[in-house]
Amino acid sequence: MVEQLIRNQQVRGSNPRAGSRKWREVPIKSGTGRYLAAGVCLALVALLAVGAGLVRPVRGAQPVIIRAGEHERHAVAITFDDGPSPSYTPKILSLLKQYQAHATFFVLGRKVEKYPGLIKTMLRAGHEVGNHTFDHPYLTKTDQLTREQEIETTGLDLDLVGCPQKDRLLRPPYSAFDKRLVSYLDHTHKHLVLWSIDSGDWQGLDAATIVNNVLSRVQNGSIIIFHDSDEKDRADRSPTVAALKVILPALRAAGYQLLTVSELIHGKKP
Numbered sequence: 494m495v496e497q498l499i500r501n502q503q504v505r506g507s508n509p510r511a512g513s514r515k516w517r518e519v520p521i522k523s524g525t526g527r528y529l530a531a532g533v534c535l536a537l538v539a540l541l542a543v544g545a546g547l548v549r550p551v552r553g554a555q556p557v558i559i560r561a562g563e564h565e566r567h568a569v570a571i572t573f574d575d576g577p578s579p580s581y582t583p584k585i586l587s588l589l590k591q592y593q594a595h596a597t598f599f600v601l602g603r604k605v606e607k608y609p610g611l612i613k614t615m616l617r618a619g620h621e622v623g624n625h626t627f628d629h630p631y632l633t634k635t636d637q638l639t640r641e642q643e644i645e646t647t648g649l650d651l652d653l654v655g656c657p658q659k660d661r662l663l664r665p666p667y668s669a670f671d672k673r674l675v676s677y678l679d680h681t682h683k684h685l686v687l688w689s690i691d692s693g694d695w696q697g698l699d700a701a702t703i704v705n706n707v708l709s710r711v712q713n714g715s716i717i718i719f720h721d722s723d724e725k726d727r728a729d730r731s732p733t734v735a736a737l738k739v740i741l742p743a744l745r746a747a748g749y750q751l752l753t754v755s756e757l758i759h760g761k762k763p
Contacts, residue, residue: 557679558670559662561689562714562757568750569715570757571596572688574625574664577604577611578722581730585721585737586618592741594751596620599664599686601724602627602647605654612654621753623662623686624648629724633669640674662686662754666724686754688718694733695720703736708743716754 562570571589576582577600589596598615600622605612615622626632626643627650635643644663652658663678664686678685693706707717719733744751 557675557683558685558687559716559754559758560687561716563760564713566750566757566760567713567748568752568757569711569713569717569744570752570754571717571719572599572623572664572686572754573597573719573721574599575629575723575728576600576721577608577615578726578730579608579611581734582611582721583614584734586614586620588734588737588741589620589751590618592745592751594741594745595753595756596751597623597662597686597754598721599623599625599662600647600651601625601629602643602650604722605647605650609654612651612656616655621662621755622651622656623664623754624651624683625664626666629666631667631669632665632674633671637673637677641677644677686716688716690715690717692717692719692733692736694730694736695723695728697728698732700732700735700739703732704739704743707736707740711744711747711749714757716757 562568571594573582573585573596576598582598585596588594598620600612602624612622624644624647627647628643630639630643632640632643648661651661662684665674668687670685675685690707690710692703694703698706711717719737720728721730721733722728741751
């Protein structure tokens with residue numbers, strides 16, 4: 494079936510990881526009434542400030558770790574790691590445009606510095622750019638200072654090319670994380686984005702296998718991981734590009750919206 498889909502696309506000429514408890518009333522001691530009243534007033538002021546956007550509320554409803562979107566929505570998020578690549582990213586951007594798809598690119602800081610024009614092209618096309626650290630280390634094997642430098646240096650690079658800072662996303666290299674990283678991201682108001690479908694393109698698979706890995710498992714709310722490069726800039730991502738020529742139109746034909754991670758999670762339309 495997958496091979497037939499590929500042949501069909503080629504014929505058409507498409508370009509190609511308590512219970513109950515009783516409470517008793519306690520009398521208020523003399524002189525404490527005014528303190529209670531003051532406390533109530535302060536609470537009301539705080540609530541009004543949050544409502545007006547003057548104070549950022551503590552995040553509770555939105556998890557720090559994101560693995561997938563809501564199952565009720567007929568949409569998926571397309572994501573790419575390790576780029577940008579001057580060889581493969583422009584081809585992927587062209588395919589995304591052809592099939593009216595948005596995507597989230599998790600980029601390396603050293604490549605942002607080397608190819609800032611590609612990042613700006615992504616942003617102009619409506620795509621989302623996330624943080625994939627500066628140099629692709631295992632964050633679970635680095636000390637706290639090094640991991641913060643990897644994340645924040647890339648964050649600064651993204652600031653300089655005009656990436657929005659609100660709800661900035663991080664995908665750790667190798668999808669490796671621990672409690673320290675989660676705590677740090679929560680404290681700095683970032684989200685850790687994983688995935689629910691691994692295309693497997695990082696293994697050097699052929700296009701037909703990549704297509705099968707995705708289309709055989711896709712469902713509402715899926716976050717799909719692809720790669721438009723690798724940490725050493727040596728990988729051949731031609732199979733990824735070829736697979737996308739089949740995957741994107743197939744998902745469109747099945748009625749899926751193809752969104753960024755933030756669009757998927759926050760319920761926004763592209």
